[in-house]
Amino acid sequence: MSTLKTNYTIALAGQPNTGKSTIFNRLTGGHQHVGNWPGKTVEKKGGNFHFNDKQFELIDLPGTYSLTSNSMEEKVTRDFLVNEKPDVVVAVVDASQLERTLYMLSEIILFPVKIILVLNMMDVATANGVNLDVGNLQKELGIKVIPMAASKNQGMPELLEAIDSECSSKKEPVKNNPNLKWQTGDLTAEIEAGIAGKVNAPYPEKWLALKLLEEDSDICELVENELEPAAWDNVKESLKKSQGGGTLLAAGERYSWINSILSSSLQWTGQSKKTGRRHKFDSLATHPLWGKILAVLILMLTFIATFLLCMPVIKFLLGSMANISGLLKSSLAGQPQWVASMIGDGLVPGLGISMVMISFLLPLFFIIGFLEDVGYIARLSYVFDGFMNRLGLHGKSFMSFLLSFSCNISGVMGSRVIDSWKQRLITIIMTSIIPCGAVWGVIGLMIVIFFNTNTVLVVSCLFLAMIIQLMITSMLMRRFLPDEDYTGLIMELPPYHKPNFRTIFIYTWTFAKGFIKRGFTLIAGVSFFVWLLSYFPNGNIETSFLSTIGHGLDPIGSLMGMDWRLIVALIAAVASKEAALASLAVIYGIGSGVTSITQIYSTKVGFEHSALGEALLHSIGPATALAFIFAFFFSIPCVGTLGVIYSETKSIKWTVGSACYYTFTSLAFGVIAYNVGLIIF
């Protein structure tokens, strides 16, 4: 007798907003790992759990509405079902919206896999007046059906039992199941007959026939390659009969199946909720004017709350950083000076910045998770969709852009609510164009020093340039990542839910793990590198590699009228935008007692803003100042932002690519501003 199998792969499938991730979190707890699907930018979430001495690997398939080849998410799901052959597929639906959410099951049920149907949110359904005969539904479908309320932890033991018993069941799922109560349309039947036994592929024939009817490009190509030319011509003849309405025919067939399955099991009791009466808050949240005001207020509150929560921690971290750094340096007094500086000025500040970032990101992410969990994000996207469309983006990108005005890192994090990876990637890269609070701090000083009476004019020009930059970048991004799936706004407004803090906590925790793995190391690494450049070869920033690079970049600097000092300040801004002013102070010899740029983070550099202003005013002209303001406004994302870009995209290519792109555009804006300045002044 062969040994019994004890390792199983379970796939979790379902439409968005069905509570799929709550179930995923309940099953796996914190034992999750996040990566990308091989060769794709689509996020792959997996986790493990044990039950009855067996080990289960749970794969969370992307939440999609159907299984066409229109988006990468949908392709990933169907490829997984046929290629990886999971032992069991758990299909999740929202019991309060069965007629719609069963659509995903109508696709999966045609595949030769074992399926368990989870009726999630049973509590909401019952409260809405849904009366469901689960036993009858189970009989009609021929698969196990588990009613659940995952947010209340109801039904979990039953689900675990069902997974276990399905996995050990000897009954093999059949391809082209004849017992399925499916009313095949005439045209589908004709196409199915036309391909019967002729396509050597893991897909079931009825599913293929429906996909052909839908003009699914991948499936059409597959079948065309498999069939003899004559047979393919016959199929094409049949397809022509749909007169272009094949997609709707196929969808109609699926919904008819859903209706026939539900007709004997589902009853609405009492007050049906389909009266079209809307929640008062929802009318406000989706109002064209008030909805926008509410959204901006909520996002501002999000930011304020994040700051209130993290400020004490950050204060403590910054305070102890200087102490730790000083302590380490004095205890390393016997060592060569560069060792002490490396640890005290290089490593400690690098790690310190990463920790400051985590303490800022955790509360922020928690609040974003909360807004999404209660169902508000869809409303926010709805009110800003038209506005964002002008930039070639979806409404869901709005939150990222608004949060970016305070900090680009939060903008990148905010992109998590965007469900299409292409749109999300475009948003992640584009948020760096938005000037964050720290950028305003630096250029604010420059503008006041040089253009006191023309502040409004300069700021207006900056905003105009920003809009141009947003439009150009969006155009380029869409050229690189053509979004063929773009179909305008078609978005579900999920019912509001009570927040499930467990889900939000696990969500936050999973993110933190990913950030520590990628972002943390990148940030600490880059900070350390900047230290290296600014310390070596002889511990003096004015003769360091950094200044050598600054001097080496003189030809570029001269295009903007800048000498090496301003170039170094631009480079230092990579580590942190706030650091640019302090770096300038150090370079101009106003700040004292600092040997390297990274030390600025751990030691407060005492310098008078007015003294720096004097020094700048005497050494550079207004055209150069204007060039610096523009170059700085559009400068390369700071290392913290690059860190989250990397931890969110998991792609070195996009991280480095965006750094290069923004370096280039920053210089371009600087050169343009300088030349315009030369004409004016």
Added chain:
Amino acid sequence: MVSLDFLKPGDAGKITSINGRQNFLSRISGIGFSLNEKIEMLQNNKRGPVIVSLRGSEVALGRKEASAVIVELGRE
């Protein structure tokens, strides 16, 4: 028969046809739209996207997208 974007809040009807390219039709089908399905307008502000109710769900639809859905007015 009118296109969906002409419906006033409270108007209800049945979908008689949906026009558009394949990926639009497949997206809109996946979210609940199909021929002969009942639909009700919840919010229509003359500009910007509309909100409709169908199959027990609320769906936001861009104005252009809504104009591609043809509806026969009237409750059953």
